[in-house]
Amino acid sequence: MESAFLKDNTDVYDIAFQTEKTIKVKIELDTDPPLGFETEQKPLLKPFSTMIRCVTLPDLYAGKMHVLLFRNWKTRVKGRDWYDFQWYVANRVPLNFEHLQKRIREFNGIELSKEDFTAALHEKLSTTDIESVKQDAARFVFNPHELDIWSNAYFLQLADMMVFK
Secondary structure (H helix, E strand, C coil), rough: CCCCCCCCCCCCCCCCCCCCCCCCCCCCCCCCCCCCEEEEHHHHHHHHEEEEEEEEEEHHHHHHHHHHHHHCECCCCCCHHHHHHHHHHHHEECCCHHHHHHHHHHHHHHCCHHHHHHHHHHHHHHCCCHHHHHHHHHCCCCCCCHHHHHHHHHHHHHHHHHHHH
């Protein structure tokens, strides 16, 4: 079975593995990303030792918050965005607000202050159908009861726990 995910400014590579199980790997490369992000060198030990350049967690968090706030799929939500948001807050990763502003400016053509961002995030977190979020996120967790705590109020409390860089 072959599949590909295409979007503007993305290069697609097809990778095949010889294994007993079917493994699907989707690699998306943004060939024209918003600049201003930071990178760091990290060791990758398997399948062999090498150093790789990674976008820093505060800048990845900025990208995640951008899609959480601005992704527009009509009534469909992407539970993975909400799961990742919870992870960033739980791990006290500081959000690089400057990079988030650059993403919003480039993709949405608007300026948002930290206060405007916080207000817009609170609006999104309080009005999204949380049952749809949980249903979509259930595909990514081993134990679906992990999501029992999820509610609009829970995510609003997470928003208040966010740390900014």
